[in-house]
Amino acid sequence: MSKLDLSVNIAGIQWKNPITTAAGTFSARASGEFYGISKLGAVTTKAVTLNPWLGNQTPRIAETYGGMLNSVGLHNFGVDHYIDFELPYLEQFDIPIIANIAGHNPEEYREIVERLNSTSVAMYEINISCPNIAENGMNYGAFPEQAALITSVVKKAAKKPIIIKLSPNVTDIASIAKAVEDAGADGISMINTLLGMRIDVRSRKATLANKMGGLSGPAIKPVALRMVYQVRKVVNIPIIGMGGITTGEDAAEFIMAGADALAIGTAALVMPTAPMDILGELRAVMQREGFNTLYELRQAFKEQDERLTTGRKQW
Numbered sequence: 001m002s003k004l005d006l007s008v009n010i011a012g013i014q015w016k017n018p019i020t021t022a023a024g025t026f027s028a029r030a031s032g033e034f035y036g037i038s039k040l041g042a043v044t045t046k047a048v049t050l051n052p053w054l055g056n057q058t059p060r061i062a063e064t065y066g067g068m069l070n071s072v073g074l075h076n077f078g079v080d081h082y083i084d085f086e087l088p089y090l091e092q093f094d095i096p097i098i099a100n101i102a103g104h105n106p107e108e109y110r111e112i113v114e115r116l117n118s119t120s121v122a123m124y125e126i127n128i129s130c131p132n133i134a135e136n137g138m139n140y141g142a143f144p145e146q147a148a149l150i151t152s153v154v155k156k157a158a159k160k161p162i163i164i165k166l167s168p169n170v171t172d173i174a175s176i177a178k179a180v181e182d183a184g185a186d187g188i189s190m191i192n193t194l195l196g197m198r199i200d201v202r203s204r205k206a207t208l209a210n211k212m213g214g215l216s217g218p219a220i221k222p223v224a225l226r227m228v229y230q231v232r233k234v235v236n237i238p239i240i241g242m243g244g245i246t247t248g249e250d251a252a253e254f255i256m257a258g259a260d261a262l263a264i265g266t267a268a269l270v271m272p273t274a275p276m277d278i279l280g281e282l283r284a285v286m287q288r289e290g291f292n293t294l295y296e297l298r299q300a301f302k303e304q305d306e307r308l309t310t311g312r313k314q315w
Contacts, residue, residue: 215243
């Protein structure tokens with residue numbers, strides 16, 4: 001068998017493999033204690049805002065069956081701190097840096113991007129989809145027109161590729177994906193967390209101080225996979241798939257559904273080496289099934305899916 005080639009090109013940026021980290025779940029300083037950060041395909045950093053955000057009140061993380069709930073609320077120290085403190089540390093690694101960006105309005109998104117244009121950031125992930133922020137900016141991911149507006153504003157200001165992070169808390173994610181592609185998005189990442197809730201029966205209170213938060217982990221994988229499949233049908237730009245990926249088999253499913261790259265989040269909170277473990281397992285799955293490239297893996301499902309669909313129509 002030929003040597004495996006897991007490299008991918010995402011919006012003109014070459015990755016050595018398809019694995020990145022999910023924003024809000026990764027710290028290079030902490031994760032670097034467990035594996036070499038440069039072995040990843042890319043790193044996606046925690047959301048950065050124009051000014052410091054304190055986030056939501058505690059408790060803001062809770063376990064639940066098949067995953068976790070969080071309402072951290074994009075706690076961060078602002079873009080100036082990010083430039084002065086976070087980027088210098090990340091620059092030592094031979095890896096593309098993806099900055100996740102959040103804001104209250106189009107002007108804030110634009111200003112953050114303009115400040116980062118001259119830095120080592122390789123790509124921007126535009127967060128318009130966080131389900132646990134009671135701010136107007138986060139509502140932009142719910143409607144095609146508003147998602148397209150943010151995309152257009154950021155695209156005009158950005159000197160790097162922009163990836164729009166989509167929310168699953170909508171009725172038609174494919175229409176929103178198509179809207180941001182038409183507005184100039186260079187890629188899509190999906191899905192963000194699903195809105196969820198837990199109640200402590202003994203205390204008679206919601207488990208999270210914010211009452212509701214974002215559900216992530218294995219429980220949301222079937223939803224995420226379905227949405228990637230639907231979106232791939234309507235867009236041609238790269239998709240970074242995420243949502244409950246915990247094994248190499250999960251990773252292979254997302255590639256088959258139409259993802260070009262993969263972000264690992266909750267799994268890495270449970271097991272810090274998860275990104276590397278999943279990458280190794282994905283290699284093993286591809287060797288077992290006889291695939292040398294991610295393209296071959298994706299095409300195998302696509303061709304089979306099309307044959308079955310055609311067969312059912314004829315029947």
